[in-house]
Structure formats: structure tokens, C-alpha cells
Amino acid sequence: MDIFLLRHAETESNQAGSLASGSEDTLTEYGKWQAQAIVAGLMELEIEAIFCSPYSRALDTIYPFTQAASIPVVVHPCLAEGQLVLDSFVSHEEPVYVSHSSGHLYPAENEQAGAFLRRALQAQEIISSQSASKVLVVTHGHMIRELLNNYLALPVKTRFPHDNCGLSRISVGELNTVVFINRALCSNNAV
Numbered sequence: 001m002d003i004f005l006l007r008h009a010e011t012e013s014n015q016a017g018s019l020a021s022g023s024e025d026t027l028t029e030y031g032k033w034q035a036q037a038i039v040a041g042l043m044e045l046e047i048e049a050i051f052c053s054p055y056s057r058a059l060d061t062i063y064p065f066t067q068a069a070s071i072p073v074v075v076h077p078c079l080a081e082g083q084l085v086l087d088s089f090v091s092h093e094e095p096v097y098v099s100h101s102s103g104h105l106y107p108a109e110n111e112q113a114g115a116f117l118r119r120a121l122q123a124q125e126i127i128s129s130q131s132a133s134k135v136l137v138v139t140h141g142h143m144i145r146e147l148l149n150n151y152l153a154l155p156v157k158t159r160f161p162h163d164n165c166g167l168s169r170i171s172v173g174e175l176n177t178v179v180f181i182n183r184a185l186c187s188n189n190a191v
Helices: 029-037 037-041 055-070 115-126 140-153
Strands: 001-008 049-052 072-073 097-099 105-107 133-139 169-170 178-182
Touching: 001 140, 029 037, 029 055, 037 055, 049 055, 049 115, 055 072, 055 133, 072 140, 105 115, 115 133, 115 140, 133 140, 140 169
Parallel strands: 001 133, 049 072, 049 133
Antiparallel strands: 001 169, 097 105, 169 178
16 A cells, blocks of 8 residues: 655745644645646656544635645545654643534544544544555644554654655555655745
8 A cells, every 4th residue: 555645735824934733724825836736746646535523624625636736635534633642651641632614523622642643543543444555635734643653663753844735655564664755846946
């Protein structure tokens, strides 16, 4: 199985230099351009299934591709953004999901680090249980980092920076491997 991890396009908070943002952060005009610019590259990957965070910045990022490829999106709250957790000894706790006006479930607003880590494990279980051989996961930087650490079973948490629209591939098999397809699919220099 090949799992492609895509970070959402540029948001207002990203443009302002903020490392984390709330669930309502929207794409900038440049982010909307990025969402269009990644379509051709994603089409070449022959994606069979798409999983996405419920946050609008992730959904808006993948929308142009889903329209071009005619692939439905499975939205799951476990893929939403979470805290930066570098401590390997945080105890896991069950996440709490709440209804949102968007119609999707969101993680509770004051989520603890242990609940975020449990959500990352839930995401890994959902992704790994798919019969598709090429799965695209559209999510956030902290979730990508947790998924990479989980799939690689690293003994110490490692940071894997991804720019907006950065894409990585995890090949799952006897030995799980990661390839950074790009750290920034659409750099500011390309505009």
C-alpha cells in the first residue's frame, strides 16, 4: 500500500507566520492557487481513495482534485489538526468529537495531547484497513508528523516539516519506507 500524505494549502495563519491555527482558518488566494496547481501531479499518482480532515482548509485544498478525478472524499475527525507533541511519554486518552456547523465532527476544542495522539493511532488504523493500494490523506502538519512517526515506529519522536501542499509517500510493507515527493509542491517562487 502507498499512502500519500498531503498538507493543506496556505492559510491566513500560515501567511501571518503562525505555526498553529484554529479549525476555521481559511485558504489565502495563494492557497487557492496551490490547490489548483497540485491537481496534475496528484492525477499522476493514480489515487484510489481519499481521506480528509474535516477542517475547511483541508477540504478546500483537495476539492479541485476530487472534481477532476471524480473520487469521493471520506472525511474523518481523527485527521484534524492537533497539538505539537514531542514527548514520547504522553499517556493516550480517548478523543472526544463534537458536532460542528459544517456537518462534520470535530475534535473537542480543548483537546489534551493524549487525545490527539490517540487520534493519530485511529487515523493509522483507518488508513491501514483500506483495500485500496493508493490512498491520499489530506491533513495538517502535526498529524503528518505523528503518522510518519507511527508508521516508521521510531523510538524517538522526529519532526518531519512539510510546507503547505507538501507531499510524502509511505510505502507500507515488510519494511515501511518514506519518500518526500516534495517538501513544498508549490513554492512562492512558482507564482
